[in-house]
Amino acid sequence: xxxxxxxxxYLVKRTGEKVFLECVQDMDHENMFWYRQDPGLGLRLxxxxxxxxxxxxxxxxxxxxxxxxxxxRFSLILxxxxxxxxxxxxxxxxxxxxxxNEQFFGPGTRLTVL
Amino acid sequence: xxxxxxxxxxxxxxEGRISILNCDYTNSMFDYFLWYKKYPAEGPTxxxxxxxxxxxxxxxxxxxxxxxxxxxxxxxxxxxxxxxSAVYFxxxxxxxxxxxxxxxxxxxxxxx
Numbered sequence: 309x310x311x312x313x314x315x316x317x318y319l320v321k322r323t324g325e326k327v328f329l330e331c332v333q334d335m336d337h338e339n340m341f342w343y344r345q346d347p348g349l350g351l352r353l354x355x356x357x358x359x360x361x362x363x364x365x366x367x368x369x370x371x372x373x374x375x376x377x378x379x380x381r382f383s384l385i386l387x388x389x390x391x392x393x394x395x396x397x398x399x400x401x402x403x404x405x406x407x408x409n410e411q412f413f414g415p416g417t418r419l420t421v422l
Numbered sequence: 423x424x425x426x427x428x429x430x431x432x433x434x435x436x437e438g439r440i441s442i443l444n445c446d447y448t449n450s451m452f453d454y455f456l457w458y459k460k461y462p463a464e465g466p467t468x469x470x471x472x473x474x475x476x477x478x479x480x481x482x483x484x485x486x487x488x489x490x491x492x493x494x495x496x497x498x499x500x501x502x503x504x505x506x507s508a509v510y511f512x513x514x515x516x517x518x519x520x521x522x523x524x525x526x527x528x529x530x531x532x533x534x
Contacts, residue, residue, distance in 0.1 A: 312465070339520050348431065350511060350526035351466070358520055366521065398465055402520070409515045409522055410456065413465030 311335075312414035314399050320420045327386040329417050331399030338404040340382035341411060342366075342374065344395040351398065357382055358404075389421045425449045426514050428525035436533050441499040443528050445512030448493065452514040456522065457486060457497050460509045469510075470497070502532045 315330035353366030453474035458466035
């Protein structure tokens, strides 16, 4: 059974804290993605990576950074958390193929920044 | 600028009837389309997809229709069941892209 796992289901942090969200996939996928989901806005792409140590900005990268040191692991970093980063964060992965891009999602991390 | 739009935030349907969820797109480079289903506190799961070389794809109770000239696709669920109650996201991709562009989602409620 293929899996994408995320380090926490729920997380509460204070404004200004550094936050790490981790994602691991066991499908040997090349591509990994971080989204945030907000009511009425759907899924918005923050960053993605198509190979180890490679990263590309998505639609809303401001306030975030990422790290991909190993193929199976993709980390999202909030350098200084702010209240407007309270959201559901979803990690996904897909195989290298372009176009036919079914993505597999983790269960999500509900982050609250106080 | 939303390239993928789901204009109905919510839809309620009686059990056993047809559910029709709609999606419009603006980017003519999109040539692969997917529908995902999401339950609360879970990640989205893939439901069905369609390539632009087709105008219909069917999988059990789920059928996706694509009208390229109108840049419109729809998901039909027949018959609808209470377990189908979830948020449905439409997504699109171009053949040279790795990423998907998602719509804002439609909350489907199937009433028993």
